Amino acid sequence: MSEAAYNFAYLDEATKRMIRRALLKGLAIPGYQVPFASREMPMPYGWGTGGVQVTAACLTPEDCLKVIDQGADDTTNAVSIRKFFERTAGVATTEHTAEASVIQTRHRIPEQALTEGQILVYQVPIPEPLRFLEPRESETRRMHALEEYGLMHVKLYEDIARHGAIATSYAYPVKVEGRYVMDPSPIPKFDNPKLGGNAAIQLFGAGREQRIYALPPYTQVVSLDFEDHPFEPSKADHDCDLCGAAQSYLDEVITDDRGGRMFICSDTDFCASRRADGLRGRLSPEEAA
Amino acid sequence: MYVATKGGERAIEAAHQWLAEARRGDPAVPELSIAQIREQMTLAVNRVMAEGSLYDPDLAALAIKQARGDLIEAIFLIRAYRTTLPRFGGALPVETDEMAVTRRISATFKDVPGGQVLGPTFDYTHRLLDFALMADGDAPQAARKPAETQPVPHILQLLDRDGLMEPLTQGEATPPDLTREPLEMPADRPLRLQALARGDEGFVLSMAYSTQRGYGRTHAFVGELRIGTCAVEMEIPELGFAVEIGEIELTECETVNQFTGSKTEPAQFTRGYGLVMGQSERKAISMSLVDRALRWDELGEENTGAPAQDAEFVLYHCDNIQATGFLEHIKLPHYVDFQSELELIRKLRRDAGAETCKEAAE
Amino acid sequence: MDHAEILAGGFDDPAAQSARAFRACLEAMARPGRIQPITGAAPPAPISPAAGAVLLTLVDTTTPLYLAPSQDTQATRQWIAFHCGAPIVPAEEAAFALGAWGALQPVSRFAIGTADYPDRAATLIVEMPGATPPSARLAGPGIETCHEACLPEIAAFAANRTQFPLGFDCYFSAGSQLWALPRSTNVEAL
Ligand SMILES: [Zn+2]
Numbered sequence: 001m002s003e004a005a006y007n008f009a010y011l012d013e014a015t016k017r018m019i020r021r022a023l024l025k026g027l028a029i030p031g032y033q034v035p036f037a038s039r040e041m042p043m044p045y046g047w048g049t050g051g052v053q054v055t056a057a058c059l060t061p062e063d064c065l066k067v068i069d070q071g072a073d074d075t076t077n078a079v080s081i082r083k084f085f086e087r088t089a090g091v092a093t094t095e096h097t098a099e100a101s102v103i104q105t106r107h108r109i110p111e112q113a114l115t116e117g118q119i120l121v122y123q124v125p126i127p128e129p130l131r132f133l134e135p136r137e138s139e140t141r142r143m144h145a146l147e148e149y150g151l152m153h154v155k156l157y158e159d160i161a162r163h164g165a166i167a168t169s170y171a172y173p174v175k176v177e178g179r180y181v182m183d184p185s186p187i188p189k190f191d192n193p194k195l196g197g198n199a200a201i202q203l204f205g206a207g208r209e210q211r212i213y214a215l216p217p218y219t220q221v222v223s224l225d226f227e228d229h230p231f232e233p234s235k236a237d238h239d240c241d242l243c244g245a246a247q248s249y250l251d252e253v254i255t256d257d258r259g260g261r262m263f264i265c266s267d268t269d270f271c272a273s274r275r276a277d278g279l280r281g282r283l284s285p286e287e288a289a
Numbered sequence: 290m291y292v293a294t295k296g297g298e299r300a301i302e303a304a305h306q307w308l309a310e311a312r313r314g315d316p317a318v319p320e321l322s323i324a325q326i327r328e329q330m331t332l333a334v335n336r337v338m339a340e341g342s343l344y345d346p347d348l349a350a351l352a353i354k355q356a357r358g359d360l361i362e363a364i365f366l367i368r369a370y371r372t373t374l375p376r377f378g379g380a381l382p383v384e385t386d387e388m389a390v391t392r393r394i395s396a397t398f399k400d401v402p403g404g405q406v407l408g409p410t411f412d413y414t415h416r417l418l419d420f421a422l423m424a425d426g427d428a429p430q431a432a433r434k435p436a437e438t439q440p441v442p443h444i445l446q447l448l449d450r451d452g453l454m455e456p457l458t459q460g461e462a463t464p465p466d467l468t469r470e471p472l473e474m475p476a477d478r479p480l481r482l483q484a485l486a487r488g489d490e491g492f493v494l495s496m497a498y499s500t501q502r503g504y505g506r507t508h509a510f511v512g513e514l515r516i517g518t519c520a521v522e523m524e525i526p527e528l529g530f531a532v533e534i535g536e537i538e539l540t541e542c543e544t545v546n547q548f549t550g551s552k553t554e555p556a557q558f559t560r561g562y563g564l565v566m567g568q569s570e571r572k573a574i575s576m577s578l579v580d581r582a583l584r585w586d587e588l589g590e591e592n593t594g595a596p597a598q599d600a601e602f603v604l605y606h607c608d609n610i611q612a613t614g615f616l617e618h619i620k621l622p623h624y625v626d627f628q629s630e631l632e633l634i635r636k637l638r639r640d641a642g643a644e645t646c647k648e649a650a651e
Numbered sequence: 652m653d654h655a656e657i658l659a660g661g662f663d664d665p666a667a668q669s670a671r672a673f674r675a676c677l678e679a680m681a682r683p684g685r686i687q688p689i690t691g692a693a694p695p696a697p698i699s700p701a702a703g704a705v706l707l708t709l710v711d712t713t714t715p716l717y718l719a720p721s722q723d724t725q726a727t728r729q730w731i732a733f734h735c736g737a738p739i740v741p742a743e744e745a746a747f748a749l750g751a752w753g754a755l756q757p758v759s760r761f762a763i764g765t766a767d768y769p770d771r772a773a774t775l776i777v778e779m780p781g782a783t784p785p786s787a788r789l790a791g792p793g794i795e796t797c798h799e800a801c802l803p804e805i806a807a808f809a810a811n812r813t814q815f816p817l818g819f820d821c822y823f824s825a826g827s828q829l830w831a832l833p834r835s836t837n838v839e840a841l
Contacts, residue, residue: 006373008666017711020673024709025770027680028820028833030792034770035471040368045614047621058677060670070625077621079298107625119677125618136601138474145766163637164644169629177792177835179816188629199795201681208611210471216681216793216835234632252628266625 009056009089015039019057019212023203026214031176032144033127033211041207048081048106049207051123055085055104058119058203064092066100071108071249071266078106095269107170109191111248111270114200116217122185124206127213129173129183149181152224160229169234175222182213182221189223190233190249196221238263243274244281312357326350335538335567336360340609341367342468342487344537344566361489361609368610372468379463381531383519385541385564387440390517392568395444397510397545403441408516409568444513445543448558455549455557474601481583481600485576486565488607494571496597496607497578505582505595508547509561516540516568540565542573546581549588559588579603656726660693661734662707672708679822679831684789684800686782689829695726701824702749702776706735709774710747715740717761719750722778749776752803763817763834772819772834777803779825791836799841800830808838 022036041049069078073095097110106123159167172189202215225231241262250263265271327350337349356362392408464479522531542563550556561581563573582597662668668691675689694703716737742760764772785799818834
């Protein structure tokens, strides 16, 4: 790819304007999915094209970009997207949550609380929370228009009848400002409480499905539940084996073929910062740091 | 310390180097030129142009080379390139009536004005491997007759004249463009045709085949299939008239299908339509069958629940670039989601176990 | 207005300047009532630099624009035609509208979207004499508790809020200052 042949942040200005208009309408109607004419990107659909288009439409030359996948900065797809913007926009990049002005993410919300002035861009595979209950777009659009969310409650309730609990552990649906039911992207439900009342702007891009939606800062976001079965964010019942964090979301890593395993923070920056501060976990002795 | 995902950047680079080496294959074998692919893999080039929605044989050939012959990957390269191109304007509709045909057949009439032209077809060849092609040989020469200079009329016009065909309606509006506007349901016919023209040949073929096997049957005959070149013209505002900006090869198929009509209106044949860039007749015929099946509503037919009658199903799933991307994305790490599923299933089993113990104790 | 003046006043570096201007638009819409500086445009009077930057950033040949009488001059039309290319249309058909609050009346003419597509609603760019004094207390998405802002009136915006999720969305411009009021904000007089 010859960088000079492409516009700043890859997209042409007309495409950026189209995406920008969709983002603004998304902010004005929190949780509502705005259709947009998603473009073919030089990475495959399903690999973050929606997030990439949103990021491209938001970036300024002064921005500092962080890209994570599964909470980690060094997963292959995160590396690939970060490189794409280093080449096409020439922006500074970082792995530190606090230093970033724009964070593109797949499947996680950073552990460290975000601040005003930060933008969190989510990559979304299936933006329609009702899609697995009703495959037809024409139907789900009507359901949102009429605020007809009974089907979703029936599904969650059937879970309870069958399993004794709501059997959705990620992409757990939320209701935004008491109006639209929204898919938070496939983040673990552990992250759901961070969606609401967040100081940062949260933008969601679904490229293949051609939808953009948004949560302004401090928006009210409620995970769907029932009085007798309240929503519970959950994580592995362990501390991080590297940094000792008790309240972060953990990845389970299989260490041998005899059932050995360790639990480590999925947010690599969070874990590394804690270790840099001298905090230690079960399997991370002082000298190994 | 065990962290499997570290070193992503180095791994990606090494994989890409390996890919480049694998693409070239044995360096003792001469490298393929773009011209060789363009001239000798023409139908692959045509498919990449049609589904990539970009008429440029050289770029399509380059994409095929770069993609190691993986046509969907080549189509993807072309689509990603196409989307960055500036738009200078829209061409006038191409006049397929004026097509310089290299192939033109009708299954509905034995002979037709303008004649049947078989052209360079696989039809009636015996599918036997020609081992002579393994050796270099002289370029074969075909017998020639002078090119048809008169425009060749569309065969369905002949039926039209007698009022036997459903009349063509001239749309006024500029057709929508799904590469510039998000796909919206219900989709009208121009939008459906655009989606099908870019759609995956295999998908459209299977959908068309399903209608022949009874899932939304439309009783189709190939009224006319024609392949040839058409002039592309564009209005230049500064000039105030249209100028020819080039020629493209097209394949057009019009099917004659079973009737509409009622007690009050006399029966008429109905139409299905397919138009594809390049020589892609399997695709054009498939497209016209699926187009016809999708028209059930406007023609007052019953929705039998057949997949090919379901515009949402067909249009949302016919694009191989969308499909392959989403399909292959499940190769990406999903361990955060999977971890949350693990925790959930452990919890459910723990709760169920506690229940069972309690029951056993009681 | 001669040719040179029509050509002037756009972004010199469109990709970077429109990116910065968009971030101001984004922050403004995300945080109702909070004032954002926005620069880079020098449109002919009576269009403010802030409104000019919003036009350059969001408006183009695909977005029909309504020019209220207050901003509708030969010079502004020519500038918009050259820099944005937006078709000038009646209020009912507009995706964007530009004018002083009084000149935009009645605002009931503007598109508020449909139940299926509430996003198909107009964005009004309201030229204001200044960003002060605050006249309204705002609450809702984008606002932690409440925020005070200068609005040209209260009743119209309170009425707009009752239509949620339908409704128009507003930018307010004064000099190089920009603030916004989406349809989701609750408005009461101070
Ligand atoms: Zn840790």
